Amino acid sequence: MYLKSLAVREFANLDDASLEGLDPGLNVVVGDNEAGKSTLLKALRAAFFQKFRGRGETVEAFLPYGGEGRPTVCVAFSLAGTDYRLAKSFWTRPSAELDGPWPKPVTGDAVEEKLAALLGFTHPGRGDSKLTEHQGAFGVLWVEQGRSNAGLDIGAGRDAVTASLEGEVGTILGGERGRALIGAAKALNDRHFTATGRIAGNAPLKAIDDELGAARQELDEKRAAFADLDQKLKRLDDRRRALKGYEEAGTVEKAGEALRAAETAVRRAEDRDREWQAAEGALRQAEAIRLAALDALRRRDALLREVEETRTAYAAAAAEHATIDAAAREAVAAVSRARAAREVTRHALKQAESRHEIDRMQIALTRDQAEFRRLTDTVAAAEALSEEIRALSGQRDAIAMDDKTLSALDEAERQLRDCEIRLQVAAPAVTFEPDGAGGVIGPDGKAVTPGHSERVVTPSRFQLDGFGAVLVEPGGGAANLDAAKQRAEDARDALLKQAGAASLDAARLLLTKRQTLHGDLNLLAARRDAIVPHGLDAERARRDAAEAAVRRLEAALASARGEAKAELSLQNNDVDGDGDARLAALDKARRAAEAADRALAAAQSESEAMTLSRVAAESECHHLQMRLERLAEESAETQRAASRARLQDRLADADADCEAKRARVARHRADHDAEGPEAAKARRQAAEKTLRQISETVRQLREDCLGLEGEVRVVGGSGIGEAVQRLKESIADLERWRARVALEADAARLLYTTLVEAQRAAREHWLGPIKTRVAPYLKLLHPNSDVDLDEETLELKALRRAGIAERFERLSAGAREQVAVVTRLALAQVLKQGGHPATVILDDALVNTDEIRLDRMHAVLREAARDLQVIVLTCRERDFRDLGAPMFRL
Amino acid sequence: MIRLLHTADWQIGKPFGGFDEERRVELKSARFAAVGTIAALARDRRVDAILVAGDAFDDNTVAERDVNRVLDQMKAFGGLWVFLPGNHDAAITGSVWERVRALGARRGLQNLIIADEPEPLALLDGRLFVLPAPLMRRQEGADLTGWFDAAETPAGAIRVGLAHGALENRLPEAAEAGNPIAETRALTAHLDYLALGDWHGFLAEIAPRTAYAGTPEPDRYPANAPGFVALVEIDGPGEAPRIERVPVARYNWVARSERLDGAVDGLEAVLAGFEEPGHTLLKLTLTGALPLRERVRLDEILAEWRERFFILDLRDDDLFDEPDDDDLDRIDLSGFVRTAIETLRAKADDPADPEREAARLAIRMAYVEHRRVAGTER
Missing domain, CATH: 3.40.50.300 (P-loop containing nucleotide triphosphate hydrolases)
Structure with missing residues (x-):
């Protein structure tokens, strides 16, 4: 575009x-x-x-x-x-x-x-x-x-983006239909679940659950009502059955009859009771008469029995008295015999004791004499040792040689040697080597050995044959040394003389001897100390004391022997003898004396008791005699008034009368026990109560039946059983339906989540193309850079x-x-x-x-x-x- | 000769809770209508008495209004109506019969007999003796017809037993046996005819001189033959009864199973084979496996027929979707949708997957939605 x-x-x-x-x-x-x-x-x-x-x-x-x-x-x-x-x-x-x-x-x-x-x-x-x-x-x-x-x-653009991307990434994606399917799956899922995965408020499952809940609640209510009805029906059935039982059995009528019978019984019982009381009175009277007769007979029998008993007792007491009297005399005689026996044993005891005393003193004397002898020997031995010590001590002290003197001698000798050695060195040496046979005479006048070196320590003159004399005068030092040597020799000799020794070796021998003597002395002193540890004087004092003791015992023994012979007529051989036997004899005598004492005491005690018995027997004898006389008199008197046979007849009559009256009373009592007025009244009361109770129960049952019938009639025709059944079937159907819808819900969720998960996984692939497009632009701005896009939101x-x-x-x-x-x-x-x-x-x-x-x-x-x-x-x-x-x- | 109309198991007041309100009302109405049909038939065929062998009412608490409707429908026949309490309407305290008796009295009905006592009923001026075995509770356990054997009736009278329960050893094992009836009762009690209720199918001569009339208007998908009454003619004591089966049902209840493997082609013919689909309740159990396109076609077919049948109750728990390559080609799968469908198929094919069922349905949904989306595109 x-x-x-x-x-x-x-x-x-x-x-x-x-x-x-x-x-x-x-x-x-x-x-x-x-x-x-x-x-x-x-x-x-x-x-x-x-x-x-x-x-x-x-x-x-x-x-x-x-x-x-x-x-x-x-x-x-x-x-x-x-x-x-x-x-x-x-x-x-x-x-x-x-x-x-x-x-x-x-x-x-x-x-x-x-x-x-x-x-x-x-x-x-x-x-x-x-x-x-x-x-x-x-x-x-x-x-x-x-x-x-x-x-x-x-935002929503991402769908467009992903849709566009699909053109590039080809077949791995689900395409438009895939998204549509996710949408559809989501819609299915959303029918059942909220965004957070909980069951949605308007979900079909919720509706079913609500309906199920309501149905279950209603079922519970209906069941409760049904159970209530059932309970009422059971009660009604129970009441009707009970009522029918009462009516069929004529319970009320029977109770009325029972009451009437009880009333009759009460009247009859009251009549019987009165008769019984009269019979009781007659019986009591007859019993009183019988008791009086019985009492008289008993008293008579008792009196006769008493007379007989007293007589028998008197005879017995007299015989007893004679026996006791003889025994008492015998007891007095026994006392006299016991006393004599005791005197004999006393004398024997005294003799045995004297003999034992003499014996004891003899033993002490022997022991003290032995002690005295031992001490005398000890003192003698100790004195001999003291003598020896004294002698050796003199020998030792005679030797004037000691360690100090020997040291001084050694020093003097050393100085002398020293001087001699130095003189040897300092003094000139002279050697004569004559050519011919000429000899040399020394200063000491003796011939000098040729070729032999001679030390000259003092100016010396040598006479040479054919030559004359040669005077050899050593230098100054040699002369001095010789003088020093002379002094040292003098000092040594002085010391030797003081010690009394000829030589140094002699002096050493002297010292050795002195030391040996000293050792012997010490040994002797130790032996003496061992014999008399407390000293000789103390030992001597003990010896003297022992001697005095012996003397005293000898005197005492002589005196005792004398006494024994004089007083107890003992012979010398009695006095002397076996000590052990005498000790046994003493012991035996003592026991005999004690036994004799006890026998005497017993005899005296027996005698006193017998005396008392005799007095008592005499008194008893007299008393019984008096009583017998009085009773015999009384018995004779009563027998005269009424004989015993008559008394017996009277009692037999009274017994028969009583028996007859008692039988009558028993009959009345049996009647009373069978049903007395109280029992009859109680029965009447119970019968009244029963009638009342039954009437009340029947009335109550009728009322209950009427009430329950009314209630049951209303509920019974309400189709409650049908409702319960309908709800049960309905719930079963709903549960089936619910399982089906739950499965649908699970399936919807599973489909949706599975699709979403798969889509998410696929999206990771989708990001590639975007990045590919971004890369060249980004390179112009930020070299080496890349963008991260969110997989979900892009x-x-x-x-x-x-x-x-x-x-x-x-x-x-x-x-x-x-x-x-x-x-x-x-x-x-x-x-x-x-x-x-x-x-x-x-x-x-x-x-x-x-x-x-x-x-x-x-x-x-x-x-x-x-x-x-x-x-x-x-x-x-x-x-x-x-x-x-x-x-x-x- | 006497002529009897033997019927049973009207189950008036049966709720039909598994149906929607409209159909529930129609099905319930049909049961009242059946009573009217029976009354008219009895009148037209000059029947001497109608014997209702138990369970005229589905429950003892049946609505007062329903009882009145039944009495209304009975008007067409002025002869004797003999009702036996069955297990659904046992003669317990507060039972529906107390109300029927009261309502009948109020209407001045002289021809209404409730046989709620086990004692011989002398009818038709003593020509006919009915020996009833009423149930006094839902399950008696014992054979209540035992007393028939010793019951004395005049020599010239016809003896007819009336009972409700399971004839021993004669019914399929599935039958409830809470109220047993000896299979030889007609013989041992010298009955000319034993009229039974409880089994909803028509069964004549199930034992000598013994018959179940069944329910006149079916109330469930049956395995037996409901929808009839028995017209019984007995010439005299000891004579063999003549039993005629007369259809009276308004609705046809049918359970049908069909196996579909790969295609639904035969199904339409099956559905078209029903003469009166508008009065037919069809429980259709489908098994097998279908590709998705056939499954969608099946849904379309069923959607159409659902509107024509009174009820088309589909059970397809064992009918499985089996998408094939053709299916997938048809829905032009590509990209992530294909990935998603493959994921779902893997789940659907895995017996251990907890979402297996959901996955199957999800694939079908995807198929349907995809087809729909494609359809809107065109």
Whole structure:
């Protein structure tokens, strides 16, 4: 499509403007601000998209500023090689006319439909045509002032774009029918679901559910009513059966008869009761008589029995007394025997104790004597050791040699040696080596051995045969040394003399001997200390004490032996003897003595008890004798008054009388127990109550039946069972239906979502061609760049420069408008390729673009205008002066 | 000779809840009409008495108005009407019979006999003795006709038993056996005829001198033969009864199964074979598999016939769509639509897919919609 001319009259701020002879390529329309460039675009939109009969605010805005007039737009355009001429007038005498390749122009409302079909857009159901919804691809292509950097305004245009794209991407797309199918599937889906996937308020499923809910609720209600009716019927049935039972059994009549019988019984029982009371009185009297007779007989028997008992008791007591008396005498004798026995054992004990004492002292004496001997020996040994120590100590002290003296001797000897060695060195050595047999005589007068070196330490004269004397005088040092040697020798000799030793070795031997003696002394002292640890004097004192103790014991023993012989007639052999045997004898004597004591005490105690018993027996004997006499007297007296046989006869008579009267009472009691007046009255009361109760029950049952019959009659004929059954069947049917509709809904949703998903996948392929078209333009502006388009909306998402995505809305205003314009041009080419009208109109679309990029945009526009009509509306002529396009001025 | 009309199981007040309001009303009306038809038939054939062998009413709570309508319809026949309480209208306390009796008395009906006591009824001046076995509750469990054997009737009178329940060993296993009746009862009780109710199909001589009349107006898709009454002629005691089957039904209930494999061609003939589709209730069970184009054709055929039948109840749970290449060629699939259809087919073919059924239907929808879209394009 390309626009050939445009004429606008009385349209907003344009009174009369026209563009004639527009180029199929690039066109520039120049106008100052307020000149009406944007109005031109608005008029163009109005011509194509605004229904001419419109009366809304939008159309009112078409009116000139004065508010009066007939806004008119005339457009000539070419579409797919065919020329069209469109004229629309608004508001005042609205009209439309479209001339095209048909015999006569289309006019009126048909124009709108024709335009929509030709240009691929839709009219709104009501209200004004909106850029993104109703104007097809023209939202993309006709860029209003101020919108160039706001993205693509693609809206409904994307269907046109995708439709166009399909021409390029061929068979992978579903084509027009595919979109129609999606639309149809969406419609199916929307019947059931909301946009958010919930069941829609007017969905068939909702209606069924509502109906089901209502039916179920009604069923519940009917069932409840039915159950209620059933309950009532059961109650009615129960009442009727019960009532019938009462009536058939004549229950009320029977209860009346029972009451009458009970009343008769009461009267009879009262009569019987009175007779019974009289019989009871007679019985009581007879029993009193019988009791008196019985009592008399009992008393008599008791008296006779008492006499006999007392007699027997007296005889027994007398025999007992004789026995006890003999025993008491025997007990006194036993006491005397026990006492004698005790005396014997006492004497034996005393003898045993004396013997034991002597024995004990003898043992102590033996022990003390042994101790005394041991101490005497110890003292003697210790004294011998002390003597030895004294002797050795004298020997040791005689040796005047000690460590200190030996050290001094060693020192003196060392100094002497020292002097000798030094003298040997300092003294001249003389060697005589005579030629012949001549000898040499030394200063000491002895011959000197030839060839032997001789040290001369003092001036010495040697007599040489045949020569004379030679005096050898050593130097000064030698003389001194010899003197020192002499002193050292003197000192040593003095020390040796002091020590009493001939030589140093002798002195050492002396010291050794002294040390040996000292050691022996120490040993001896240790032995003595071991024998007498507390010292010799202490030991001697203990020995003396032991001796004194022995003496004392010997004296005491002698005295004890004497006493024993004198007092206890003990012989010496009794006194001496086996100690253990005597100890055993002592123990035995002691036990015998104790036993004798106990026997005596027991005998005394027995004797005392026997004495007391004898006294008691005597007293008892006397008492029984007195009592027997008194009772015998009493018995004789009563027997005289009335014999026992007579008493027995009286009792037998009373017994017989009582028995007869008791039988009578028993008969009356049995009658009473069978039914006394109380029982009879209770029975009468129960019978009254029963009659009352039964009458009440029957009355109640009749009332219940009447009431229930009334209720049942109303509900029973209401067809409630039918309603329940109908609802059950209806619910089953609805459930079947619901399953079917639910399946339909699921299927619709599945179809729609599957189609949409497949379409989305296919769209990814569609983006290719757009990018291919954008690329060469974009390269002119931003080398190495690319655009990201939203798969769903085809809107610009980002500019990708050197691989880095920058979100579109964050780009600079200039970059945004450049990218958007370039993308629009690409889309326009895609649309054109698809056979859609594709004229691009840019209304001040590049106002934020710098000069360098404006130049590049010129190149882009020129390139695009090779196969697209591009109309640039601008207020800045110089920006587009160099473009080389036809200029139109407003 | 006496002539009896034996009928049963009117089920007056049956709700037909699975049908829409209009058809429900018509079906209910047909049951009243059946009573009128029976009355007219009895009058025309000079019947001595009509025996209704139980379940005249569907429920004891049947609406008062319905009872009155029945009494209205009975007017055409002035002879004896003997009603036996069945399991649906058992003679319990508060049963419909209390109301029928009261309404009949109010109308002064002398020919209305409710046989709700198990004792012989002397009818037709003692020529006929009816021995009834009324049900006193819905399920008795015991054979209530036992007393017939010992019941004494005059030697010259005809003995007819009237009972409601399942004749032992003579009915299909599916029959309810809550109220058994000994199969030899007619013999052991020396009956000239045993009139039975409960089984909705007509069964004459199911046992010697024993018959089920069935329901006069069908009320369900049957496997037996409903829609008749029995006209019975008995010449005298011991004589064999002559039983005539007379149709009275207004509506024809038919259950039919058809298997469709690949094409629907035979179906139309089947549907066209019904003489009175407007009075026919057809439960059509379809099985098999169809390509989409045939399935769409089937829907068109059924849509047309639905308007002609009184009811066309389709059961197609076991009829499957089987789209073939022809189908897909016809809908000219390309691009993403083909991708989507392939996805759905994969789902439909996967027995483990929970959306298998939905996918099948979705393909059919796509087919239908696509054809529609294509149609509008042309």
